[in-house]
Structures are given as C-alpha cells and as structure tokens.
Amino acid sequence: MKAKVYVTLKKGVLDPQGRAVMGALKSMDFGEVKDVRVGKYMELELDGASKEVEEKRLREMCEKLLANTVVENYRIEIE
C-alpha cells in the first residue's frame, strides 16, 4: 500500500521561505504570482492490513511526528 502525505503551513503562519521564493519568481518576470507557501510532500510505503486501519495510523503518524500541528496542517492520500 502506498500513501502520500502533504504537510502545509496553516493560514496566518508567516512563511519566510515562501516569501523568498515569491520574490525570486517576481524578479524572473512572473509578476502574476500573488503568494507562495512552501510545504512538504512525503511518500510512504506501507505493509498495512486495510485502508481504514492505515488511514487511522497515518493520522497518528502525522500528529506525532510528520507534522507539527501548532503550525502545520496535513492531508493524507492512500492509493
């Protein structure tokens, strides 16, 4: 089983990295860019029993390690 985990900064949390990327894009004449937020994307290979069980366990992984829920949101996709 394969899972994809997307970790993104919550709204309102300053993202200096995203801002720097936006600045670079603008300086390259991509003036239409209004905002950039940099996040993380992870691929996990799982030896799981069922999609339901693994979805629950993936949430636990996100809460405990993969995301810091003080400032980040996460989204899980299971294939």
Place this chain on the structure above:
Amino acid sequence: MKFGVIVFPGSNCDHDCYHVVKHVFKQEAEYVWHKSTDLKGFDCVILPGGFSYGDYLRTGAIASSSPVMGEVVSFAKKGGLVLGICNGFQILTEAGLLPGVLMRNRGLKFICSRVNLRVENVSSPFTRDYKPGQVVDIPIAHADGNYYAGPDTIKQLEDAGRVAFRYSSAEGAVNDGANPNGSLNNIAGILNEAGNVLGMMPHPERACEGELGPLDGRGVFESVIGSILK
C-alpha cells in the same frame, strides 16, 4: 550536584556545556547518550545545541522521539531541572515539554551574533541569580529561532510570567529593532508551567569565561547550582 548532558547524533554544543559545568563551575557532569533510558542521580539535565539528526523533517522533531526523551519527560514531571539550549529548546517544544514552535528566522539567515536579553522572570531556578529587568549579553547561533505560538498560548505564557528572556536593546527596550529573528513578543526563552523546564535560544554556556567574551551566561548555571545546593 550532578549535571547530565544529553548527546544526540548531531549535537555540537554538548562538549561546551560539559566543559562549563565541570571545569568552570566544578560540578559533577556526565554525558548521556540519547539511547539511554536512565537519568537516575542527575539534578539537572541539559539538552545542548546543535543539529540533531541534521535538522531533518523539522528542527528537533526526530530527536524528540529518541529513547531518552521519554525519560526526560518523566524526569521533568518529577520536578527535575531540564535546560534546553538552542536545538535543545527546539527538541523540548517538539517533545511537548514546552509550548510553541521555533520557526525559520524571518530573515532566512543563520545568525551568529551577540544579543542583549532582558531577564523577565527571576523567580525560576534558572534565573534567580539575575536582577529583575537586568539586561544580559549572551550570543545566539541559529537559523530557526523564530518563536511562534497561537494567541491563547502567548497569553498564557505572558499572564503567568513564563517568559524568562526577551531580546532587547542594550538599555532594555523591547522592540522590533532588537528582535533578531522575528520571535513573537521578542521571546528568547520560556519556562514550563511548574518552572522546572527552561528552553532558550541564546547560548549561556558560551558566555561563562572571560577569554571568550561576556560572562552574563554564568547566571543561568549559578542559579541552577544555587537552587539545588540551596
């Protein structure tokens, strides 16, 4: 009294901390490898600065699940003194012993510099030797020191006087010009609710010997030693 200095893969201020408590303050000290689960006999545990696990995922995130951290949490719950410096502070927030998170500096750069801090709380075992409002000169060296927490958490910290140090001017003015990294309310160090866990981004162990510059970090170690030896 006896200090334990936790060593994670990638810690790089462990020797500085050990040297200061052992040779400058003449106390017992021992390194504790992160796989150990025994903190018996220690009065104060230091989580030193560095780049544990190469800062992978998030600073301090992987170290916070090291075997020793479960023991650090129970040591703290029993009232043991825990001091997290720089990466140690980041690990304490990731482990849930302190609230909030240390994000990338707002200027995106690693900053290695001497800064002024205003001491905000002098009743903790880590700060009792300082005077209220005293301005101290202690260096910082970090890329991720930008303290952030939700408004409720910030209010709780402020209302309970749990901000131990704030970035300030040499005169003690707390303003944006004195804020090196974008930390909310210029926060440089905070205490847990019980007051026996301190996390701070500045490095007091680098400000304990005249040959190296300022001596203002001594107060942290003198406070700890004084509070244990009464």
